[in-house]
Amino acid sequence: MPKIPRPPKWFHLPRQPLVRHLILAIVAAGGFYLLTNDILSTYNTVLVGEIAFYAIALGGLSILTGANGQISFGHGALMAVGAYTAALLMVHTHFNLVLELLIAIGAAAIAGVIVGIPATRLKGPYLAGMTLILAVGLPLLGNQYGSVFNGDQGLVTTPPSPPGSVNPELWLTWIEILGALVIMVLLANLMKSRFGRMFRAVRDDEVAASLAGIHVARTKVIAFAVSAGCAGLAGAFLALSSGVVSSGEFPLSLSIEILAGMVLGGAGTLVGAWWGGIALVFFPQWASSISKAAGLGTGGNAYLGTIIFGAVLVLVMMLAPSGIQGGFRRVGSFADRRLFRPRGGDVTKSLQTGSE
Amino acid sequence: MLEVEGVSVQYGAVRALEDVSLTAEVGAITTILGANGAGKTTLLRAMSGLVHPRRGTIRFDGRVLTGRSVEQVVRAGIAHVPEGRGVIEELTVEENLRLGSLILGSRSAQKAVIAEVLELFPPLRDARNRYASSLSGGERQMLAIARALASRPKALLLDEPSLGLAPIVTARLMAVLRELSRSASLTIILVEQNARSALSIAQSAVVLNLGRVVAADTASSLAADTNLRHHYLGF
Numbered sequence: 001m002p003k004i005p006r007p008p009k010w011f012h013l014p015r016q017p018l019v020r021h022l023i024l025a026i027v028a029a030g031g032f033y034l035l036t037n038d039i040l041s042t043y044n045t046v047l048v049g050e051i052a053f054y055a056i057a058l059g060g061l062s063i064l065t066g067a068n069g070q071i072s073f074g075h076g077a078l079m080a081v082g083a084y085t086a087a088l089l090m091v092h093t094h095f096n097l098v099l100e101l102l103i104a105i106g107a108a109a110i111a112g113v114i115v116g117i118p119a120t121r122l123k124g125p126y127l128a129g130m131t132l133i134l135a136v137g138l139p140l141l142g143n144q145y146g147s148v149f150n151g152d153q154g155l156v157t158t159p160p161s162p163p164g165s166v167n168p169e170l171w172l173t174w175i176e177i178l179g180a181l182v183i184m185v186l187l188a189n190l191m192k193s194r195f196g197r198m199f200r201a202v203r204d205d206e207v208a209a210s211l212a213g214i215h216v217a218r219t220k221v222i223a224f225a226v227s228a229g230c231a232g233l234a235g236a237f238l239a240l241s242s243g244v245v246s247s248g249e250f251p252l253s254l255s256i257e258i259l260a261g262m263v264l265g266g267a268g269t270l271v272g273a274w275w276g277g278i279a280l281v282f283f284p285q286w287a288s289s290i291s292k293a294a295g296l297g298t299g300g301n302a303y304l305g306t307i308i309f310g311a312v313l314v315l316v317m318m319l320a321p322s323g324i325q326g327g328f329r330r331v332g333s334f335a336d337r338r339l340f341r342p343r344g345g346d347v348t349k350s351l352q353t354g355s356e
Numbered sequence: 357m358l359e360v361e362g363v364s365v366q367y368g369a370v371r372a373l374e375d376v377s378l379t380a381e382v383g384a385i386t387t388i389l390g391a392n393g394a395g396k397t398t399l400l401r402a403m404s405g406l407v408h409p410r411r412g413t414i415r416f417d418g419r420v421l422t423g424r425s426v427e428q429v430v431r432a433g434i435a436h437v438p439e440g441r442g443v444i445e446e447l448t449v450e451e452n453l454r455l456g457s458l459i460l461g462s463r464s465a466q467k468a469v470i471a472e473v474l475e476l477f478p479p480l481r482d483a484r485n486r487y488a489s490s491l492s493g494g495e496r497q498m499l500a501i502a503r504a505l506a507s508r509p510k511a512l513l514l515d516e517p518s519l520g521l522a523p524i525v526t527a528r529l530m531a532v533l534r535e536l537s538r539s540a541s542l543t544i545i546l547v548e549q550n551a552r553s554a555l556s557i558a559q560s561a562v563v564l565n566l567g568r569v570v571a572a573d574t575a576s577s578l579a580a581d582t583n584l585r586h587h588y589l590g591f
């Protein structure tokens with residue numbers, strides 16, 4: 001076997017989580033800037049913005065489901081809370097965008113607490129059922145209270161005005177990417193903090209967690225609130241991107257797509273949220289180009305996207321049950337063992353370093 | 357001092373405990389013995405708040421624990437090591453210990469207690485970055501006890517710590533427990549099937565049968581009672 005030298009020391013990221021995550025985020029921001037400003041067309045740039053806000057929603061759900069073990073079919077509804085909050089603020093007030101987004105996050109997080117409290121008593125299919133009702137019912141309120149939410153017509157959002165001669169769509173995309181990266185750093189640090197350990201402990205063994213002095217119910221509600229807050233920001237960005245917020249924007253299928261995208265990307269990983277976001281945004285695009293090429297018409301087009309998504313989901317679950325990111329990790333650790341470790345090496349040693 | 361007074365626990369129609377009373381002294385090991393289904397585990401679970409008794413009170417240092425939630429009991433200074441280890445497999449050894457030390461609040465206090473318990477169980481120190489799922493049975497038991505100690509408890513409740521361990525590991529564990537009860541003036545309550553080794557380190561003992569206390573005395577006099585030993589303890 002050829003001997004490949006290990007990467008030099010300076011190549012390794014620092015161990016301190018905050019520094020580590022900030023470096024990764026800054027590098028990612030630079031990459032996104034190049035990608036959106038110089039490489040992609042305006043149309044594709046908008047798609048990158050969509051990937052970014054899907055990644056926010058998926059990342060939040062990944063914390064809730066992957067780390068804390070609670071399933072939610074209701075994240076589309078929580079996105080609606082964020083979207084309507086942001087839109088109402090834009091219609092009735094003149095706050096600045098950051099404040100509006102923060103309030104949208106707060107409103108969704110409060111909704112998350114309200115959902116999370118009964119959720120602490122439910123498990124598995126029962127929790128899925130409860131959150132499913134949320135996904136079906138909550139967006140309908142938009143029609144019910146037409147005077148506030150303006151029903152099917154919806155509320156018009158005001159896109160942020162860019163400085164100088166920057167293209168408004170590009171500007172919004174940057175804001176979305178920046179928001180996604182800030183959320184990723186916050187979530188990554190949260191997972192490395194005591195809250196991350198508490199989330200995982202509760203998921204793994206509630207009795208053992210409570211015997212360690214953890215308030216199990218409170219921990220679950222916190223996870224729900226964090227996750228819902230992310231969904232709220234994603235919803236607010238969705239509202240900005242589409243320019244209008246109406247009850248039709250948040251169908252049940254949105255909640256299911258988010259859950260499926262999170263599982264596809266890899267539950268419990270934040271990088272996986274980006275894979276899931278890419279899948280959610282690009283599969284419909286591919287579907288439409290394939291159906292155009294095959295002459296399927298618009299009806300076939302609508303189904304093809306779902307079919308592709310379903311097929312990929314099945315395939316990924318067969319090949320890498322822990323999602324795309326989980327699959328990459330396995331390949332990575334396999335390559336690491338093969339390339340960098342002497343044959344018949346110390347097994348316990350590789351177990352230790354493999355635990356990163 | 358941990359006092360149990362007239363405690364009854366019922367699971368549906370099944371009476372698990374009936375009017376059980378006992379007192380565990382500070383700095384001593386009290387062992388609870390009995391056959392399968394005698395109610396030993398239920399008694400520990402009642403003490404730590406995992407089940408709520410229908411009748412009776414449990415007091416620790418004069419404060420009533422009955423009716424409190426599990427994590428309030430933990431904060432009152434009682435650490436329960438459940439049967440089947442009770443470690444979080446998805447976390448590393450160190451993360452498990454950090455979890456255990458959570459209630460101490462300050463970071464420096466947490467660091468100090470983790471260093472202390474790792475000193476107590478050297479195999480854990482070498483495995484501190486390994487996931488708990490990769491530990492052997494003995495190491496897991498050590499981790500479960502270490503995690504409990506990381507909350508700096510005043511009382512330690514142990515449910516069959518020798519279960520599935522090699523005799524030599526059990527012996528070492530018992531020695532550590534005896535040392536802990538003496539030096540750290542811990543109140544230890546030890547539930548055991550292995551009556552012989554439990555009686556050898558305990559100061560007092562309670563024998564349960566079908567949910568009732570059938571004998572309570574010093575460990576040495578119980579061990580000397582051949583009749584009782586044959587009847588309830590099987591040696």
